[in-house]
Amino acid sequence: MKPIIIGLVLAISSFSFSQNCNYTFLGEVKDFHDGTSIASATIYIKENDKYLMSDLDGKFKIENLCTGPLTLTISHVGCETKTVSYTINNDVFKVISLEHHLEELNEVVVNSHLKTEGTSIEQSINKAALEKYTDKSLGDALNSMSGISSLNTGSTIVKPMIHGLHSSRLLIVNNNVRMFDQEWGDEHAPNIDINSSHKVEVIKGANTLKYGSDAIGGLILVQPKRYVAQDSLFSSTTLSLNSNGRGGNINTELIKTYKSGFYGRLQSSYKQFGDFESPDYILTNSGIRNFNASARIGYRTFEKGFDAYYSVVHNELAILKASHIGNVGDLVAAINSREPRVIEDFSYSIDDPRQDILHHLAKIEAYKRFQNLGKLTVQYDMQINRRKEFDVRRGRFADTPVVDLRLFTNSLQSNLHMDFLENLKLDAGVLFRYQQNDAVSGTGANPLIPDFDKYDASMYLIGNYNLNATSEFSAGTRYDFTRIEAEKNYNLTDWNDTYNYDELFPQFETNEIDNSEILTRPEFTFHNLSANLGYAKQFKNNTSLFVNYGLATRVPNPxxxxxxxxxxxxxxxxxxxxxxNKEVAHKVAASFEKNNHNFGFSISPYYKYINDYIQLIPTGITTTIRGAFPVWKYNQVNAQIFGVDIDVNKKITEKFNYKGNLSLLQGDNLSEDIPLTHMPSTNFINCITYYNETLNQLSIGLTHKTVLQQNNYPDYNFYTFDPVLQEDVFVDISSTPPAYSLFSFNSSVNFKAFKTGTLLLELNIENLLNTSYNEYLNRQRYFANELGRNINLKIKINY
Amino acid sequence: MKNIKSKHSIKLLALLFVSSLAFVGCSSDDDDHDDHDHEEELITTVRYTLTNGTDVVTLEFQDLDGEGGADGTYDVSGPLTANTTYVGEIQLLNETENPADNITLEVEDEGDEHEFFYTTSISDITISKDDLDVDGNPVGIETTLVTGDAGTGSLTVELIHEPTKPNDGTSASAGGSTDVEVTFSIEVQ
Structure with missing residues (x-):
């Protein structure tokens, strides 16, 4: 055996010695993006273990090369090191492109000040902070930020609100997919598992054009993690247990990454809570059951890559039994009573009324970089949302949902990020989306919203220009085409007389009339134009100024x-x-920030003027066989919302830190010169944390939150005749609950476990003083108090 | 070595956990097309029939197109006779179906989850409930109405879903949610 090998080696070496060794390799090192030459790049020649440097023009020369392979490793400060191989059998000239956007390749370092867009006004929550909300919702996690509040239905249905705006006025983008989950409804919470995300960013300013033209309130970006290209396997499991609701959450994730750039992640979580408790009573039928799973695989290198993602979210939400009411008399009784009308023993069962929502989201994205141009990304995504709402019903309909909607959305989009110019970066994109809503039959009730098909086509162009080393300017514009084709039965009397649609929209009528109902086919086409401008300037001492203007347009929702x-x-x-009509908003926002560990702040004032703001307000009373009901109609007014968000952080001593924020907001209905309804009131948060790195990263914190009474509210109270009492009764639907203050305690400690793993323990107490209170922005405030004290224990194992 | 092995098995277990959950989570979704639902639970008609021999008085509320649309109509066939005992029977119908759906039967079947309440502004009238649910509490489909002296006023009929039973006889004490609430103008002569 040995002699054969020796012979082979001899043969090969004699072969190579017989080669011509007079070839010359000429190389030029260039920047991938703009093609400029890179001087002083280090070139390592593997074959003869030598180093070279590129000259001022980025050029280098290797002489006296023999026939055979040549392997070069080129490196430069701030660039990704690149290895290239050639087979030499002639004199050659090669251009070698280096990538200087190193941060694009690696995991984004956890840095709250790293912005998605250079000029945008935004805030973010990183993974560590998100993990505190493992058994809560996206809305709960965002609620602690300045300017963010939430519109709740009970304690499990939490809709994020930015500057008093929610639902269709907020864009929620999950893994670069815009969420469509019947988000128009006030009691429809976003179907996102907070455990599947790595970082959540809230863009309050105007830089939202890439995702849509209708972000009147703002944009919430739920971002996945970018993995480092290295061979590793990582898992973690979090268990969270709570006293209130006697339930919790378990989340497990498994991440595998490869040096080649491939990566994969599996994640799953299960959550269950029984009836929650307010300080004085059990909130009968307020539990939740929730299952989530997500899977992602992908491949990332600098030049090309892909990412495929799938997630399923299944939510079963119990709705407070006492909130099911029959008519306005029942509502009056609920408002005037100090306790919910149904209080039963604790139970894990989820009875009617309840919601059962299943949301699937899948996407595949691929990108390729082109030299002297930029990065082209193409993405296809689809979502299926099935929403069933079960009410307390009679007889054969007892187990039939009263609302059953199936929304299918799919879109194809493409973005070209052009970075070949030194100071100007451009993003151009197109999007096509088709959406189908199916009001699933068999409910035995008129569908809440009808069957419809929706078509969207959009395009945008956004530019970012570096004016100089410290200032940046951005501008963008977007056009959206939207077409809605619906099919709906109207009550004939309403169609003809109440709304006068027979004269306004004769083209929607069909000749099918059945049971005093007319079948109609409403069709709408909208053209929307939106735009934004942004400016950012850095000053000395880590201070910076941001100014944004945005024009946003929103089509009325179903x-x-x-x-x-x-x-x-x-x-x-x-x-x-x-x-x-469509809503048109002008937004102006500014932010003055100082990013510093010892003392930092941000002061962000904003002003929004919304033309044709759509709101739902009471207009009268109708009498039905069930008794009297107030009639609420959508109407349009001109509105303004303005306020300021203030955040402060201060290092008190080496181990004590202070953080606080304050949100001030006012919303006005300019057309009627009254306040807007359901605007968040002034609130502020103070938080003191003790942190000791050396003592197992022990962290102890005390947080205080005060929400003041909202005194600016429109008075929509009314009187109704109670036929049983034979008198008029006052229906106080508008008055706001008094101010409240809550305290919470949190602590955590980190241990080494196994060989390389870690164990994180957390003990938290929410509503420390077991305060009884009501929140204006909870739709169930008429029926029950908010939650009482909760003791939470979390265990997280990384292994 | 042992450590590495156990670490691997933990990861394997984690993987198994995740994938089993993922399988459990998948469920088939049924689907349909272009079928339009309409209100099948509707109550269009409340009819209260009071009988004393040949003296029959009906109180009827009818709203054939349900909530919204045209307003409902009230029809009282005539005055009640003073100092008379009537046998009362309530009927709830959905007259958009053909033949009309008798909702009273559903209420009767779920008698323990329902109760009718009768309230009148004429103090001389007394109404008692003559039927019982499985628990021995009144339902109020069958009633006896006794008139006193002549007078005019109103009579309100309520059907409460999931009331507190037993209660003190007033709808206010029963809680629940209101499925029916209609008020008739009546006269005793």
Missing amino acids: SELFSDGLHHSAARVEIGLLTL
Whole structure:
């Protein structure tokens, strides 16, 4: 054996010695993006273990090369090191491109000040902070930020609100997919598992054009993690247990990454809570059952890559039993009573009324970089949302959902990020989206929103220009085409007389009339134009200034157009209007920030003017066989919302830190010169933390939050005749609950476990003083108090 | 070595956990097309029939197109006779179906989850409930109405879903949610 090998080696070496060794390799090192030459790049020649440097023009020369392989490793400060191989059999000239955007390749370092867009006004929550909310919702996690509040239905349905705006006025983008999960509804919470995300960013300013033209309130970006290209296997499991609701959450994730750039992640979580408790009573039927799973695989290198993602979220939400009411008399009884009308023993069961929502989201994204141009990304995504709402019903409908909607959305989009110019970066994109809503039959009830098909086509162009080393300017514009084709039965009397649609929209009528209902086919086409401008300037001492202007346009959503009927949990008849126009908003926001560990702050004032703001307000009373109901109609007014968000952080001593924020906001209905309804009141948060790195990273914190009473509210109270009492009774639906203050305690400690793993233990107490309170922005405030004290224990193992 | 092995098995277990959950989580979704639902639970008609021999008085509320649309109509066939005992029977119908759906039967079947309440502003009238649910509490489909002296006023009929039973006989004490609430103008002569 040995002689054969020796012979082989001899043969090979003699072969190579016989080669011509007079070839010359000429190389030029260039920047991948703009093609400029890179001087002083280090070139390592593997074959003869030598180093070279590129000259001022980025050029280098290797002489006296023999026939055979040549392997070069080129490195430069701030660039990704690149290894290239050639087979030499002639004189050659090669251009070698280096990538200087190193941060694009590696994991984004956890840094709250790293912005998605250079000029945008935004805040973010990183993974560590998100993990505190493992058994809560996205809305709960965001609620602690300045300017962010939430519109709740009980304690498990939490809709994020930015500057008093929510639902269709917020864009929620999950893994670069815009969420469509019947988000128009006030009691429809986003179907996102907070455990599947790595970072959540909230863009309050105007840099939202890439995702949509209708972000009147703002944008919430739920971001996945970028993995480092290295061979590793990482898992973690978090268990969270709570006293209130006697439930918790378990989340497990497994991440595998490869040096080649491939990566994969599996994650799953299960959550269950029984009836929650307010300080004085059990909130009967307020539990939740929730299952989530997500899987992602991908490949990332500098030049090309792909990412495929799938997630499923299944939510079963119990709705407070006492909130199911029959008519306005029941509502009055609920408002005037100090306790919910149904209080039963603790139970894990989820009874009617309840919601059962299943949301699938899948996407595949691929990108390729082109030299002297930029990065082209193409993405296809689809979502299926099935929403079933079960009400307390009679007889054969007892187990049939009263609302059953299936929304299918799919979109194809493409973005070209052009970075070949030194100071100007451009993003151009197109998007096509098709959406189908199916009001699934068999509910035995008029569908809340009808069957419809929706078509969207959009394009945008966004530019970012570096004026100089410390200032940046951005501008963008977007056009959206939207077409809605719906099919809906209207009550004939309403169609002809109440709304006068027979004269306004004769083209929507069909000749099918059945049971005093007319079948109609409403069709709408909208053209939207939106734009933004941004400016950012850095000053000395880590201070910076951001100024944004945005023009946003929103098409009326299905409930605003098509609602007509009784909304049980609100005891009101809600009526949409086919005559609604699109909303057009002008937003101006600024932010003055100082990013510093010892003392930092941000002061962010904003002003929004919204033309044709769509709102739902009471207009009268109708009498039905169930008794009297207030009628709420959608109408349009001109509105303004303005305020300021203030954040402060201060290092008190080496181990004590202070953080606080304050949100001030006012919303006005300019057309009627009254306040806007359901605007968040002034609130502020103070938080003191003790942190000791050497003592197992022990952290102890005390947080205080005060929400003041909202004194700016429109008075929509009314009187209704109670036929049983034979007198008029006052229906106080508008008055706001008093101010409240809550304290919470949190602590955590980190241990080494196994050989390389870690164990994190957390003990938290929410509503420390077991305060009884009501929140204005909770739709169930008429029926029950908010949650009482909760003791939470979390265990997280990384292995 | 042992450590590495156990670490691997933990990871394997984690993987198994995740994938089993993922399988459990998948469920089939049924689907349909272009079928339009309409209100099948609707109550269009409340009819209270009071009988004393040949003296029959009906109180009827009818709203054929349900909530919204045209307003409902009230029809009282005539005055009640003073100092008379009537046998009362309530009927709830959905007259958009053909033949009309008798909702009273559903209420009767779920008698323990329902109760009718009758309230009148004429103090001389007394109404008692003559039927019982499985628990021995009144339902109020069958009633006896006794008139006193002549007078005019109103009579309100309520159907409460999931009331507190037993209660003190007033709808206010029963809680629940209101499925029916209609008020008739009546006269005793």
